[in-house]
Amino acid sequence: MPEGPYTVVIVDDHALFAQGLALLLESRAGETFQVAGSTTAGEEAVALVGRNRADVAVVDLALPPLGGVETIRRIKAAYPTTRVLALSGTEDLDLAAAALRAGADGYLAKSADPEVLVAPLLSVLAGVRVVRAELLDALLVSADRTADGLLDRLSERDVELWRLLARGLETSEIARPMLVSERTAKRMIASLLHKLGAANRIEAAALAGRAGLLD
Numbered sequence: 001m002p003e004g005p006y007t008v009v010i011v012d013d014h015a016l017f018a019q020g021l022a023l024l025l026e027s028r029a030g031e032t033f034q035v036a037g038s039t040t041a042g043e044e045a046v047a048l049v050g051r052n053r054a055d056v057a058v059v060d061l062a063l064p065p066l067g068g069v070e071t072i073r074r075i076k077a078a079y080p081t082t083r084v085l086a087l088s089g090t091e092d093l094d095l096a097a098a099a100l101r102a103g104a105d106g107y108l109a110k111s112a113d114p115e116v117l118v119a120p121l122l123s124v125l126a127g128v129r130v131v132r133a134e135l136l137d138a139l140l141v142s143a144d145r146t147a148d149g150l151l152d153r154l155s156e157r158d159v160e161l162w163r164l165l166a167r168g169l170e171t172s173e174i175a176r177p178m179l180v181s182e183r184t185a186k187r188m189i190a191s192l193l194h195k196l197g198a199a200n201r202i203e204a205a206a207l208a209g210r211a212g213l214l215d
Contacts, residue, residue, distance in 0.1 A: 106130030
């Protein structure tokens with residue numbers, strides 16, 4: 001991890017919270033973090049990250065109308081090396097999972113003392129995922145149940161496609177053993193991702209591992 005100061009941007013629909021967090025980071029960890037700016041609109045987040053070449057973005061998941069999850073997805077699509085710490089006022093498992101699937105590098109309850117954010121920000125900058133232990137346990141239990149049930153709902157052909165996808169093969173390499181055209185293979189893959197509830201091939205591969213398809 002390069003030495004600081006690291007550039008931070010804050011995306012939160014409560015301007016006072018954003019100002020308070022900025023003051024906290026600058027007063028407690030000013031040599032490490034430099035807050036370059038904030039916005040209350042998710043639609044402006046990508047431009048804010050790009051304009052300031054942000055190392056990390058702190059994103060509140062309650063961002064009407066775009067939503068924090070979609071905001072995170074757009075940030076990571078445009079700037080994949082920017083780390084994202086998601087904050088939420090609730091501990092909704094589905095929302096937490098969606099934020100992590102969208103590319104969040106960490107997920108914390110917004111009710112936590114703002115002073116505890118310094119260590120998580122350093123962790124995500126170091127490439128470490130940050131999720132509270134009890135929430136991680138709940139997510140893993142939920143994921144295991146999902147993986148177990150998926151196999152029962154998929155056809156043999158779907159499972160074969162899932163195995164090929166999980167091996168990291170390109171679409172053209174998947175099409176040949178499935179005996180279909182590359183265009184058809186693309187449609188089949190898109191359909192499978194929808195059935196799995198996976199945002200992308202990487203997530204599908206992770207699910208395949210939990211379902212025991214890679215053993």
